[in-house]
Amino acid sequence: MFYAFSSFIMAALARVPPAEGMRAMNAINVTVITPSFMALFMGAAVLGIALAIWSLFSISQADSQLVLLGALLYLLGCFGVTMAFNVPLNDQLAAAPTEALWHSYLRTWTMWNSVRTAAAALSSAVLVAVALRQAAG
Secondary structure (H helix, E strand, C coil): CCHHHHHHHHHHHHCCCHHHHHHHHHHHHHHHHHHHHHHHHHHHHHHHHHHHHHHHHHCCCCCHHHHHHHHHHHHHHHHHHHHHHHHHHHHHHCCCHHHHHHHHHHHHHHHHHHHHHHHHHHHHHHHHHHHHHHCCC
């Protein structure tokens, strides 16, 4: 989902008049807040915390450093970036009285979204590699 926003959704919103793009993005930001989305998003963060704690207590075990890396990539690069940058930008957009913010929002929001996209992909790759290595025994 993050990749879709960075690769084409934000570019499409930039092609429509600013008022329409702002209205569409605000609608997306309101619509995404559902119990199922929040459970998955927050659940992944809780799982990341659990994996980080486990890896710290198991630091001498094989792959524990990789598990810690995967957990931190997700917690800092995906969840942290979302909460520190994307959500506040969304709040600013929702409160913007004019269209003046739109072009700056597009550029900044997309940049931070690309950061969290890369972090989520790297985190997934690291954790899947660990799981495959463990399964191979």
